[in-house]
Amino acid sequence: MNTDGNDVLPDTTYTTRHRIMARKRIKVSRRMLFAWFILGGFILLFTPQSVTNKFQFAFANIFRWPLSIGRGISLSVSMRPATGGLTNPLGTRENQYQNHIANLQEQLRQEHRKLEELSGLRSRFAFEGAAFVLADISRTVTDGSHAELFINRGENDGLAKGQFVMADNSIIGTISDISPRMAKVRLITDSDSKIEVKIAGANRLMEGIGNNSAKIRQLLRKKHKVKIGDNVFAIKKPGLLDAPMITAKVARCERDDENPLGWDITVEPACEIETIKDVAVIVMNPQK
Amino acid sequence: MHWFRFAVLVCIVTVLQAGFLANLDIKPDLLLTLLVFFAVYCNTTEAIITSFVLGFAADIIGYAMGPQTISFGLLGTALAYLHRVIAIRKMSYQALTIFLTCFLAGIVVHFLTFLKGRPTCSDMYAVLFWTSLCSAIVGPFLFSPYAWLMRMKINRFC
Numbered sequence: 001m002n003t004d005g006n007d008v009l010p011d012t013t014y015t016t017r018h019r020i021m022a023r024k025r026i027k028v029s030r031r032m033l034f035a036w037f038i039l040g041g042f043i044l045l046f047t048p049q050s051v052t053n054k055f056q057f058a059f060a061n062i063f064r065w066p067l068s069i070g071r072g073i074s075l076s077v078s079m080r081p082a083t084g085g086l087t088n089p090l091g092t093r094e095n096q097y098q099n100h101i102a103n104l105q106e107q108l109r110q111e112h113r114k115l116e117e118l119s120g121l122r123s124r125f126a127f128e129g130a131a132f133v134l135a136d137i138s139r140t141v142t143d144g145s146h147a148e149l150f151i152n153r154g155e156n157d158g159l160a161k162g163q164f165v166m167a168d169n170s171i172i173g174t175i176s177d178i179s180p181r182m183a184k185v186r187l188i189t190d191s192d193s194k195i196e197v198k199i200a201g202a203n204r205l206m207e208g209i210g211n212n213s214a215k216i217r218q219l220l221r222k223k224h225k226v227k228i229g230d231n232v233f234a235i236k237k238p239g240l241l242d243a244p245m246i247t248a249k250v251a252r253c254e255r256d257d258e259n260p261l262g263w264d265i266t267v268e269p270a271c272e273i274e275t276i277k278d279v280a281v282i283v284m285n286p287q288k
Numbered sequence: 289m290h291w292f293r294f295a296v297l298v299c300i301v302t303v304l305q306a307g308f309l310a311n312l313d314i315k316p317d318l319l320l321t322l323l324v325f326f327a328v329y330c331n332t333t334e335a336i337i338t339s340f341v342l343g344f345a346a347d348i349i350g351y352a353m354g355p356q357t358i359s360f361g362l363l364g365t366a367l368a369y370l371h372r373v374i375a376i377r378k379m380s381y382q383a384l385t386i387f388l389t390c391f392l393a394g395i396v397v398h399f400l401t402f403l404k405g406r407p408t409c410s411d412m413y414a415v416l417f418w419t420s421l422c423s424a425i426v427g428p429f430l431f432s433p434y435a436w437l438m439r440m441k442i443n444r445f446c
Contacts, residue, residue, distance in 0.1 A: 030333055037340040037361050044347070045354025045404060052353035059348045063303050070307020139349075140310050144415045146351045211411070274311060 050177065057179040060138045060150040067139045075275060099169035099246050099270050102231050106244045110236070127242050132166075132280040133157050138182070140274075145210035147187040149173070151279060154181040158283050164234065164241050167279045168271035171195075171234045171247040175281065185279070188247055188269060189214055198233045198244055199265070200224040206232065206248065206267065212274075214248060216265040217256060224263065226253050232267050239284055246270045289334045290439060297322070297437050298345050306349035314418045317390055319346045321427035323360055324386050325434050327367035328376050329442055335371075339364020352404055359396035363389050379428040387424035391416055 028036075044052060060067065135151035142148075153159055155178055163175045165185045173193065176186035186193050193208035199216055202224055208214045219226060228251065233244035248267035256264040301318045309315040319342050326338040343360025347353045367389060370376075376385050394416040435442045 030336060033333065034336055034361070034365055037336065038358065041340070041343070041354055041358035041361055044344075044357055045352075045400060047353070049352065055348050055353060059302075059306075063299075063306075066303045067307040070303065071310065074308050074311045139306050141349070141351055142310065143351060144412065148351070 053177045053184065054179065056150075056184075057177075057182045061179075061182055064138045064152060068136060071137065071139060072277075075277070095271060096168045102233075102246045102270075103169060103243075106233055106246070110243050127282075129285050130242060131158070131283045133159060133283055134278060134280050135183075136278050137276065145191040147190045147208070147210065147212070147273070148176070149185040149187065149279070151183050151185060151281075152181070153281065154179050154183050156180050159183050159281055160283075162240060164237075164245070164282045165279050166245065166282060167273070167276040169246070170270035171241075171245050172269060172271065172273055172276070172279065183281075187273060189273070195247065196235050196237075197247060198235050199230065199250075200226050203235055209266075212268060213251065214267050216267060217259075217262065219263040219265065220261055226250060226263055226265060228253055231270070241282065242284060289330060293438055294338065294341075297434070298341060302345045302349055314422050316423040316426040317346075317419055318423075318430070320360070320390050320393060321386055321423055321430050322434065323364050324367065324382065324389055324427065325431050327364050328371055328382065328385075329431075329435070329440055330368075332368045332372065335368030336361070336365050339368075352401060354404065355397040355400035356393075358400060359393045362396065363393050382428045382431065383424040386427040387420045390420035390423045394419065 133153055135153040135157075138150040138152050140147075140149050149165075151165075159175060159178055161175055161178055164171050165173050165175060171188070173185045173187040173190070174195070175183050176192075177184040188195055188206065188208055189210060189212050190208045191210050193206075193214070195206050196203060197206040197216065198204075200219065202219060204216050204218055206214050206216050216232070230250040231246050232248040232250065234241060234247040235244050236242060248269055250265055251268040252264075252266035254264045254266075256262040298319075301322055305315075305318050309318070323339055323342045326342075327335045330338065340357060340361040342364070343357035346356035346360060350356055367385070376382055394412070398412055431442060434440075
């Protein structure tokens with residue numbers, strides 16, 4: 001009872017009633033909840049990839065240790081035999097040497113051409129001013145048509161979009177997205193990947209098709225002699241690649257159904273991408 | 289529902305899926321098995337929330353953001369409402385539910401990825417089939433550890 005003679009509710013009842021009211025106030029119907037979430041999903045879907053990538057980079061950055069440990073265990077569990085297959089008939093070490101020899105031969109050819117063209121003008125050797133930024137693979141994203149890697153180097157280490165990434169002395173992809181501390185590498189087998197390559201003396205476009213392979217078309221069967229096991233080189237690109245580098249090897253060579261006069265060439269990466277643990281990013285003319 | 293436990297469980301499963309299972313050719317979709325688990329053993333509101341959160345987690349470790357959030361959300365919600373009519377308690381029913389949900393979610397994801405202007409793989413149905421089958425085989429056996437981690441009781445009859 002208060003001074004006016006009215007009943008006063010105890011404090012506990014007052015707070016409980018408030019709590020119930022507050023709970024009622026924030027209650028959202030299931031339909032509204034669903035509608036909000038769906039709207040959020042569609043906003044995510046149509047937001048540019050460059051913005052939404054930040055979520056993926058943040059996850060890869062926060063969980064980089066468990067992710068790399070998990071990948072390491074997974075690689076050791078699913079370790080493939082050292083021999084067999086087109087890209088790795090002799091084992092990783094020998095494969096690296098073979099790729100290196102192929103690169104040197106192509107560089108030598110390029111130097112000869114330069115020498116003939118310039119005859120006396122000063123030039124510099126390929127990759128003389130380049131830096132190779134070593135990076136660990138945080139995680140891989142592969143789902144049939146897509147093949148990407150997350151690496152633990154970013155803008156802070158001098159990396160930029162479009163730079164070539166190599167492993168076992170061969171080009172495996174390019175940097176597609178970047179954050180200050182991480183970068184996403186689009187592999188040559190990704191269905192979004194398009195790289196200009198040199199095969200049988202001709203420059204053509206190599207398009208990734210997923211499932212660890214890529215396609216090269218528009219080569220005439222009469223003019224270009226291509227056989228299984230031939231090397232495919234990524235051609236030089238000013239500011240990104242100084243000299244041609246091996247990127248793939250011909251795995252299948254058939255008549256093109258759409259164009260009977262042409263080749264339908266399927267290539268596979270020059271190294272076993274699934275088993276690599278670290279990569280090197282080619283940074284031409286790095287800022288010191 | 290213990291939301292903190294849920295957050296920890298989602299983190300563990302996401303890291304496992306992105307790290308340990310990433311290099312396998314045929315792998316189960318652990319996040320999807322988790323989606324079916326919550327749709328079957330939680331109330332409808334909780335199932336809706338968990339479906340979208342799991343979809344978001346799947347997008348973070350996936351190729352593009354958005355498609356899996358939408359597909360997981362849609363199918364998780366549908367499954368939660370379906371569960372109000374049909375009880376999915378037998379292991380065989382749960383396996384079948386996982387298989388169908390995984391297959392349908394894959395189709396919706398590919399459609400949305402295509403809508404986003406991204407290329408999709410040519411042998412999509414083969415990949416989807418094997419992933420669904422693998423998830424359906426492994427999934428029901430994971431429900432017990434999930435329930436233990438979430439401190440939930442599951443009444444299951446085989």
